Amino acid sequence: MTRVVVVGAGFGGLALVRALGRGIASIRITVIDRTNHHLFQPLLYQVATAALSAADISFPIRSILRRRGEVEVLLGDVARVDPAAAEVLLADGDRIGYDYLVLAPGARHSYFSHPEWEAFAPGLKTLEDAGEVRRRILLAFERAERATDPEVRRRQLTFVVIGAGPTGVELAGAIAELARFALRRDFRRIDSREAAILLLEAGDRVLPGYPARLSARADRQLRRLGVEVRTGALVAAVGPGQVRVGPDTIATGTVIWAAGNVASPLLRGLGTPLDRHGRALVEPDCSVPGHPRVFVIGDAAAFPHQPGSETLPGVSPVAIQMGRFVARAIRRDLTGRPRDRFRYRDKGQLAVIGRGHAVADLGRLRGGGFPAWLLWAFVHIFSLIGFRNRFIVMFEWAWSYLTFQRGARVITGPWRPLGGDP
Amino acid sequence: MTRVVVVGAGFGGLALVRALGRGIASIRITVIDRTNHHLFQPLLYQVATAALSAADISFPIRSILRRRGEVEVLLGDVARVDPAAAEVLLADGDRIGYDYLVLAPGARHSYFSHPEWEAFAPGLKTLEDAGEVRRRILLAFERAERATDPEVRRRQLTFVVIGAGPTGVELAGAIAELARFALRRDFRRIDSREAAILLLEAGDRVLPGYPARLSARADRQLRRLGVEVRTGALVAAVGPGQVRVGPDTIATGTVIWAAGNVASPLLRGLGTPLDRHGRALVEPDCSVPGHPRVFVIGDAAAFPHQPGSETLPGVSPVAIQMGRFVARAIRRDLTGRPRDRFRYRDKGQLAVIGRGHAVADLGRLRGGGFPAWLLWAFVHIFSLIGFRNRFIVMFEWAWSYLTFQRGARVITGPWRPLGGDP
Numbered sequence: 001m002t003r004v005v006v007v008g009a010g011f012g013g014l015a016l017v018r019a020l021g022r023g024i025a026s027i028r029i030t031v032i033d034r035t036n037h038h039l040f041q042p043l044l045y046q047v048a049t050a051a052l053s054a055a056d057i058s059f060p061i062r063s064i065l066r067r068r069g070e071v072e073v074l075l076g077d078v079a080r081v082d083p084a085a086a087e088v089l090l091a092d093g094d095r096i097g098y099d100y101l102v103l104a105p106g107a108r109h110s111y112f113s114h115p116e117w118e119a120f121a122p123g124l125k126t127l128e129d130a131g132e133v134r135r136r137i138l139l140a141f142e143r144a145e146r147a148t149d150p151e152v153r154r155r156q157l158t159f160v161v162i163g164a165g166p167t168g169v170e171l172a173g174a175i176a177e178l179a180r181f182a183l184r185r186d187f188r189r190i191d192s193r194e195a196a197i198l199l200l201e202a203g204d205r206v207l208p209g210y211p212a213r214l215s216a217r218a219d220r221q222l223r224r225l226g227v228e229v230r231t232g233a234l235v236a237a238v239g240p241g242q243v244r245v246g247p248d249t250i251a252t253g254t255v256i257w258a259a260g261n262v263a264s265p266l267l268r269g270l271g272t273p274l275d276r277h278g279r280a281l282v283e284p285d286c287s288v289p290g291h292p293r294v295f296v297i298g299d300a301a302a303f304p305h306q307p308g309s310e311t312l313p314g315v316s317p318v319a320i321q322m323g324r325f326v327a328r329a330i331r332r333d334l335t336g337r338p339r340d341r342f343r344y345r346d347k348g349q350l351a352v353i354g355r356g357h358a359v360a361d362l363g364r365l366r367g368g369g370f371p372a373w374l375l376w377a378f379v380h381i382f383s384l385i386g387f388r389n390r391f392i393v394m395f396e397w398a399w400s401y402l403t404f405q406r407g408a409r410v411i412t413g414p415w416r417p418l419g420g421d422p
Numbered sequence: 423m424t425r426v427v428v429v430g431a432g433f434g435g436l437a438l439v440r441a442l443g444r445g446i447a448s449i450r451i452t453v454i455d456r457t458n459h460h461l462f463q464p465l466l467y468q469v470a471t472a473a474l475s476a477a478d479i480s481f482p483i484r485s486i487l488r489r490r491g492e493v494e495v496l497l498g499d500v501a502r503v504d505p506a507a508a509e510v511l512l513a514d515g516d517r518i519g520y521d522y523l524v525l526a527p528g529a530r531h532s533y534f535s536h537p538e539w540e541a542f543a544p545g546l547k548t549l550e551d552a553g554e555v556r557r558r559i560l561l562a563f564e565r566a567e568r569a570t571d572p573e574v575r576r577r578q579l580t581f582v583v584i585g586a587g588p589t590g591v592e593l594a595g596a597i598a599e600l601a602r603f604a605l606r607r608d609f610r611r612i613d614s615r616e617a618a619i620l621l622l623e624a625g626d627r628v629l630p631g632y633p634a635r636l637s638a639r640a641d642r643q644l645r646r647l648g649v650e651v652r653t654g655a656l657v658a659a660v661g662p663g664q665v666r667v668g669p670d671t672i673a674t675g676t677v678i679w680a681a682g683n684v685a686s687p688l689l690r691g692l693g694t695p696l697d698r699h700g701r702a703l704v705e706p707d708c709s710v711p712g713h714p715r716v717f718v719i720g721d722a723a724a725f726p727h728q729p730g731s732e733t734l735p736g737v738s739p740v741a742i743q744m745g746r747f748v749a750r751a752i753r754r755d756l757t758g759r760p761r762d763r764f765r766y767r768d769k770g771q772l773a774v775i776g777r778g779h780a781v782a783d784l785g786r787l788r789g790g791g792f793p794a795w796l797l798w799a800f801v802h803i804f805s806l807i808g809f810r811n812r813f814i815v816m817f818e819w820a821w822s823y824l825t826f827q828r829g830a831r832v833i834t835g836p837w838r839p840l841g842g843d844p
Binding site for chain 2: 035036037053054055056058060062063066067069072073074075076092094127128131138139142145146185186187188189387388391392395396399405407408409410411412413
């Protein structure tokens with residue numbers, strides 16, 4: 001009996017489990033995750049901007065793996081890995097032994113050694129994050145409506161998104177549309193269209209991972225939506241109600257962080273080398289040095305062996321392909337064949353910028369506009385798990401497209417008095 | 423210019439605003455609510471049992487009243503009413519003057535002078551409540567799966583619902599179905615069908631407000647679903663992991679309170695008589711004694727003037743009819759005509775007990791089973807606000823009915839280690 005323990009049921013962990021087990025007689029797989037659901041992170045910004053509900057982009061891990069009798073799912077928090085004893089230690093004290101360990105714990109935001117910024121500038125990784133961001137965005141408009149001081153009103157109607165990678169670009173576009181369309185007729189004292197949406201990027205262009213021509217196109221589309229794009233804008237400080245960029249201080253009621261990632265702290269316990277993003281440096285077969293039966297995949301792994309790229313980016317196709325590769329590597333081990341080297345096949349990237357507009361970089365095929373958006377919509381619907389989620393997301397998109405409304409404009413969370421200002 | 427201030431945008435407050443204003447030239451209506459949404463409370467138990475998402479049964483108050491230029495919506499917390507100054511005081515210090523005040527602040531749970539029970543037995547009034555109850559129910563199954571001690575497992579698989587009014591009956595039925603169908607194949611170490619669902623009622627039958635024959639029918643259907651109904655069960659104590667009923671102590675991981683209500687504390691500040699549920703005793707025109715321009719409606723009002731009933735029940739049809747009546751009363755004032763007396767027209771009541779089963783008491787027409795469930799489904803879909811919500815709820819019900827699954831099985835909230843036991 002071979003015991004495989006998988007930590008994390010994101011894109012990588014799930015791809016591994018789905019690919020593993022076929023044709024292996026005596027295997028037992030234990031999946032450990034801190035949440036009960038697989039989360040479709042690429043659409044998280046739509047939950048944060050009131051277009052979708054949490055349940056539309058998440059699916060119970062147990063249900064996905066229900067028919068796999070050899071797979072066991074545990075809701076639990078992994079505190080530490082003990083490679084010497086070949087055990088995983090849970091926060092509640094349980095120990096789980098393994099023959100193979102696959103770590104796919106993902107990443108959190110990195111505030112560049114300023115952890116105190118997090119309270120003022122939440123990021124977007126979990127459903128809880130998305131709920132908090134939605135709450136802040138919608139409350140800012142409510143606060144502006146209640147404010148009597150024009151300066152407070154101005155501040156509440158200023159939204160700052162830090163970081164112009166795909167998440168930042170998609171978020172800024174979605175907030176701009178919320179203000180321009182969905183909220184437009186709902187207020188009496190403010191005009192929601194006067195909201196200022198600032199997208200700050202330390203580099204010299206938006207979507208730095210894309211070809212320059214597509215960055216320019218995304219930039220134009222963002223400006224058309226009313227987003228103020230500031231490149232070369234290195235954030236010096238984030239505090240209550242303000243962001244400092246060089247000599248400027250921007251007064252704002254809502255700051256969202258989309259600037260940097262750091263891998264799970266779990267990797268530190270391995271005792272193997274990490275890169276500056278806290279990712280484990282992996283071998284060409286995705287195992288960690290000195291522990292051939294411990295693999296790290298997804299955005300927790302720094303993979304420096306791909307010709308033409310420094311390390312692979314933290315995107316879902318990398319995680320999925322790594323998951324499938326490691327499943328193959330374990331199977332090869334069990335049948336006495338040598339492992340391959342992992343090689344990422346880049347099929348391209350897509351980023352959406354508001355209603356019916358996207359940019360696509362598919363290698364030789366590059367472009368933007370409505371066709372790119374259709375492709376984006378098709379790929380994302382198709383990648384969701386389960387008929388229900390696909391159907392509801394499709395319906396929500398069609399309905400939003402036709403009515404300019406948002407289906408999930410609900411503020412929840414503990415009541416805190418508005419008091420005009422955060 | 424007549425200023426009407428409405429506190430609370432539930433069924434009563436919203437019905438009032440919708441009925442008011444037609445044909446009155448110079449009126450200004452201010453709606454104040456602690457949340458940004460109107461909540462369809464009758465389906466809240468479905469959010470708590472993972473069948474629906476929060477956004478499916480709530481709708482932004484601003485959007486509902488978007489086309490009513492004379493209506494202003496404020497997100498705010500009313501701290502006090504000052505009838506002498508004819509002002510409403512918000513928690514953040516703002517004061518809002520009125521010519522007419524309509525209080526529709528609703529009710530919270532009452533723990534019969536045991537407020538310390540609330541932490542162990544949450545009730546179901548808000549979306550936050552529903553999220554917390556869903557979290558506790560789903561986590562209990564996860565804890566049972568992780569438990570090694572059979573006693574802990576037994577406790578985690580024991581669910582106690584206190585109070586067998588419509589909410590308690592609907593909740594107990596929905597939990598039983600979750601355990602019997604939706605979760606059935608998802609666990610490896612436990613059989614979710616072994617879960618014990620106890621419905622405790624202090625009175626001598628379930629659905630005490632219904633004719634005895636329908637109570638008996640609901641009771642049979644609950645037992646068929648596997649719910650253990652205990653009548654004459656007066657709860658003596660609720661503590662961590664247990665409920666005491668007479669000489670018995672029930673070990674349980676999840677307790678839900680559906681037993682009693684107390685009206686909003688806002689009413690105490692009026693200085694007028696309250697009943698033992700904290701509700702304001704109102705005059706035949708729904709105003710409070712001595713303040714003809716202050717009305718209390720919905721489940722915050724004790725209306726003792728209906729022939730044949732002690733006071734009217736806290737159900738949505740009463741609130742809606744009171745709202746419409748008060749709109750008419752204000753209009754009559756403004757046109758110099760005398761006010762009527764409020765009279766509730768009881769159109770009957772419906773309660774659902776699991777998949778395709780309900781009981782209906784429509785005066786002369788009484789019955790149960792699938793026809794009653796169809797009527798229930800039709801009435802509830804029709805009462806929801808907005809095409810999107812109607813469509814999605816209809817889809818979710820059809821999908822659940824066909825697949826036996828639940829669409830919103832997502833646990834969110836701050837992570838707390840499982841530790842085997844609550």
